[in-house]
Amino acid sequence: xxxxxxxxxxxxxxxxxxxxxxxxxxxxxxxxxxxxxxxxxxxxxxxxxxxxxxxxxxxxxxxxxxxxxxxxxxxxxxxxxxxxxxxxxxxxxxxxxxxxxxxxxxxxxxxxxxxxxxxxxxxxxxxxxxxxxxxxxxxxxxxxxxxxxxxxxxxxxxxxxxxxxxxxxxxxxxxxxxxxxxxxxxxxxxxxxxxxxxxxxxxxxxxxxxxxxxxxxxxxxxxxxxxxxxxxxxxxxxxxxxxxxxxxxxxxxxxxxxxxxxxxxxxxxxxxxxxxxxxxxxxxxxxxxxxxxxxxxxxxxxxxxxxxxxxxxxxxxxxxxxxxxxxxxxxxxxxxxxxxxxxxxxxxxxxxxxxxxxxxxxxxxxxxxxxxxxxxxxxxxxxxxxxxxxxxxxxxxxxxxxxxxxxxxxxxxxxxxxxxxxxxxxx
Amino acid sequence: xxxxxxxxxxxxxxxxxxxxxxxxxxxxxxxxxxxxxxxxxxxxxxxxxxxxxxxxxxxxxxxxxxxxxxxxxxxxxxxxxxxxxxxxxxxxxxxxxxxxxxxxxxxxxxxxxxxxxxxxxxxxxxxxxxxxxxxxxxxxxxxxxxxxxxxxxxxxxxxxxxxxxxxxxxxxxxxxxxxxxxxxxxxxxxxxxxxxxxxxxxxxxxxxxxxxxxxxxxxxxxxxxxxxxxxxxxxxxxxxxxxxxxxxxxxxxxxxxxxxxxxxxxxxxxxxxxxxxxxxxxxxxxxxxxxxxxxxxxxxxxxxxxxxxxxxxxxxxxxxxxxxxxxxxxxxxxxxxxxxxxxxxxxxxxxxxxxxxxx
Numbered sequence: 001x002x003x004x005x006x007x008x009x010x011x012x013x014x015x016x017x018x019x020x021x022x023x024x025x026x027x028x029x030x031x032x033x034x035x036x037x038x039x040x041x042x043x044x045x046x047x048x049x050x051x052x053x054x055x056x057x058x059x060x061x062x063x064x065x066x067x068x069x070x071x072x073x074x075x076x077x078x079x080x081x082x083x084x085x086x087x088x089x090x091x092x093x094x095x096x097x098x099x100x101x102x103x104x105x106x107x108x109x110x111x112x113x114x115x116x117x118x119x120x121x122x123x124x125x126x127x128x129x130x131x132x133x134x135x136x137x138x139x140x141x142x143x144x145x146x147x148x149x150x151x152x153x154x155x156x157x158x159x160x161x162x163x164x165x166x167x168x169x170x171x172x173x174x175x176x177x178x179x180x181x182x183x184x185x186x187x188x189x190x191x192x193x194x195x196x197x198x199x200x201x202x203x204x205x206x207x208x209x210x211x212x213x214x215x216x217x218x219x220x221x222x223x224x225x226x227x228x229x230x231x232x233x234x235x236x237x238x239x240x241x242x243x244x245x246x247x248x249x250x251x252x253x254x255x256x257x258x259x260x261x262x263x264x265x266x267x268x269x270x271x272x273x274x275x276x277x278x279x280x281x282x283x284x285x286x287x288x289x290x291x292x293x294x295x296x297x298x299x300x301x302x303x304x305x306x307x308x309x310x311x312x313x314x315x316x317x318x319x320x321x322x323x324x325x326x327x328x329x330x331x332x333x334x335x336x337x338x339x340x341x342x343x344x345x346x347x348x349x350x351x352x353x354x355x356x357x358x359x360x361x362x363x364x365x366x367x368x369x370x371x372x373x374x375x376x377x378x379x380x381x382x383x384x385x386x387x388x389x390x391x392x393x394x395x396x397x398x399x400x401x402x403x404x405x406x407x408x409x410x411x412x413x414x415x416x417x418x419x420x421x422x423x424x425x426x427x
Numbered sequence: 428x429x430x431x432x433x434x435x436x437x438x439x440x441x442x443x444x445x446x447x448x449x450x451x452x453x454x455x456x457x458x459x460x461x462x463x464x465x466x467x468x469x470x471x472x473x474x475x476x477x478x479x480x481x482x483x484x485x486x487x488x489x490x491x492x493x494x495x496x497x498x499x500x501x502x503x504x505x506x507x508x509x510x511x512x513x514x515x516x517x518x519x520x521x522x523x524x525x526x527x528x529x530x531x532x533x534x535x536x537x538x539x540x541x542x543x544x545x546x547x548x549x550x551x552x553x554x555x556x557x558x559x560x561x562x563x564x565x566x567x568x569x570x571x572x573x574x575x576x577x578x579x580x581x582x583x584x585x586x587x588x589x590x591x592x593x594x595x596x597x598x599x600x601x602x603x604x605x606x607x608x609x610x611x612x613x614x615x616x617x618x619x620x621x622x623x624x625x626x627x628x629x630x631x632x633x634x635x636x637x638x639x640x641x642x643x644x645x646x647x648x649x650x651x652x653x654x655x656x657x658x659x660x661x662x663x664x665x666x667x668x669x670x671x672x673x674x675x676x677x678x679x680x681x682x683x684x685x686x687x688x689x690x691x692x693x694x695x696x697x698x699x700x701x702x703x704x705x706x707x708x709x710x711x712x713x714x715x716x717x718x719x720x721x722x723x724x725x726x727x728x729x730x731x732x733x734x735x736x737x738x739x740x741x742x743x744x745x746x747x748x749x750x751x752x753x754x755x756x757x758x759x760x761x762x763x764x765x766x767x768x769x770x771x772x773x774x775x776x777x778x779x780x781x782x783x784x785x786x
């Protein structure tokens with residue numbers, strides 16, 4: 001009872017004074033709330049490598065949930081002496097090979113994890129062992145990625161946090177740390193340009209330029225904890241996760257059977273994999289980047305069908321541009337063309353649909369879609385021409401009105417001049 | 428035909444005393460001198476007001492004052508109604524030209540010291556008309572319920588909310604709630620087509636009667652005693668000015684029809700560079716430039732109070748300029764007027780030439 005608290009309690013008993021009671025109330029929480037964490041205190045005084053864990057842990061998601069060093073590393077943080085702090089429970093840093101099980105000891109325990117985040121999946125460890133990374137580790141290859149390679153060690157952040165290494169726009173960089181390294185990948189015969197290729201893709205533009213977090217990154221196609229390259233047969237299913245309509249059309253097309261027979265992956269054969277560029281009409285038969293020529297010789301029946309499809313789309317695009325220009329001219333002349341512009345947008349949906357229908361290779365379906373759009377385009381053109389006539393009518397009207405006003409003004413002027421000279425103009 | 432005319436005159440004469448009006452018009456003279464050009468701006472104001480009334484009445488045929496339909500009805504007027512684009516463009520353009528011409532009329536009257544006795548009330552009613560037409564502009568700007576007008580109204584009413592003591596209550600009264608909403612649109616419509624026109628017509632009637640009965644003021648120091656007849660010479664000259672304005676308005680409306688703009692979205696963020704109509708920009712830029720605190724008073728509060736006090740002093744200038752009242756030159760007031768004019772021009776110019784100033 002020689003602690004400050006004890007001294008104050010005795011004082012209260014001895015004097016029974018209200019003043020002392022007040023002091024007790026104010027001062028009592030101080031010694032009680034001071035909690036010792038000798039791990040952080042000591043590590044903060046150490047050199048860089050040993051100081052980093054204590055510094056990084058401040059921003060760690062585990063700390064935010066009230067966990068501390070001992071929850072992973074064991075030991076007794078209440079002991080000031082380093083030997084006493086590293087008691088029987090102290091486990092220190094796990095070997096690299098044991099990291100998945102080390103993290104999984106909590107992350108696969110649903111009863112434990114439910115206390116912190118009931119929505120978090122519990123199968124990450126199981127998935128990990130199915131991944132190429134996990135299989136390498138199982139074989140004793142310590143180069144295979146483990147939890148800490150992607151999530152960090154001290155300073156792990158929630159995947160929803162934009163600064164997290166596994167937040168969508170950081171994932172290409174995180175994966176690229178190993179997959180862009182020629183030295184690391186050499187042993188596995190894996191090319192290293194995937195991340196650079198990805199950064200040129202339409203998906204990367206959506207992610208980095210439009211900040212569209214739904215745009216796919218590495219893990220959306222390869223998986224995350226169960227990461228593995230998709231097999232030829234599964235590529236189409238991967239793409240269909242976001243492009244179901246194009247996938248359905250392809251499945252009904254004559255290409256499906258031929259691709260299956262030849263063992264060619266579906267979407268990838270035309271669009272590529274990591275470097276998937278913005279598709280354009282130039283990819284169609286006869287275009288600058290004619291991909292049909294990869295399999296079909298020019299002049300063959302399938303290639304002619306492709307040329308026919310492209311011709312129809314090109315005609316529609318030209319007609320659409322003509323209508324757009326018509327409206328722009330009318331707008332420049334001051335006529336409201338808002339409604340016609342809405343219709344023009346409608347006509348563009350027919351083009352988008354027709355472009356998607358190219359996956360089905362059915363000229364009749366494409367024609368039907370473009371036909372619907374062409375009707376709308378025709379209305380737009382009629383409206384645009386009417387707007388131009390209206391502009392002409394307005395200008396003509398203005399000229400007539402202005403001439404009339406000028407004549408009236410001239411007459412007024414003459415009359416005023418006449419009024420000023422009454423004496424010289426006897427009436 | 429001549430007989431019918433005589434019969435009509437004979438019927439109207441005892442009832443309306445037309446001969447008295449005719450005699451008054453014949454006898455009425457208007458001074459003519461090197462500065463009489465400025466007299467015509469009053470007539471132009473009247474002409475533009477008549478256009479406002481006529482086009483406003485026509486717009487009422489199709490305009491719907493509700494959040495769901497206001498913008499759509501304006502788009503309908505601009506694209507579907509025969510000559511709707513012309514009526515609306517004339518209404519919007521002449522509204523702006525009218526405010527500009529009112530300013531010119533007011534400053535020309537100020538510099539010619541036409542507010543000298545016995546024309547004090549002519550000046551005061553003229554000043555009140557300026558305030559009313561600024562209110563017309565402010566309330567009419569919101570009616571198309573487009574993005575610019577919505578946010579400009581929000582900015583404008585925020586300024587009203589700064590006025591000490593009554594500011595918050597006044598802002599709530601103007602808006603019909605805490606923010607710009609459907610209630611604001613209804614209120615502004617009510618103001619624009621009912622309340623303001625009633626007051627404007629009343630005050631304008633007093634203003635015109637005063638102008639007619641007291642006649643035009645001859646500026647201090649003008650020795651010329653030449654006069655012209657009000658009817659027909661002055662009226663014809665006035666009409667010539669009206670015709671020129673009409674031709675200009677027609678050309679502007681054909682080449683630059685007033686746009687409907689995108690519909691207001693109260694949930695979107697305020698677009699960059701939002702500012703009120705040009706005639707409020709000198710106050711808007713002042714509020715941006717004024718320091719946060721001047722001594723212990725909030726800068727914005729001080730600026731708003733300054734404008735209110737300045738307006739009051741301007742209205743009472745006939746009673747302050749004692750030298751002009753004694754038919755003597757009053758250069759001090761000329762300099763003050765020039766300073767006010769320069770201030771308005773510079774601040775308005777800064778709004779458009781240096782939009783990021785004060786940020």
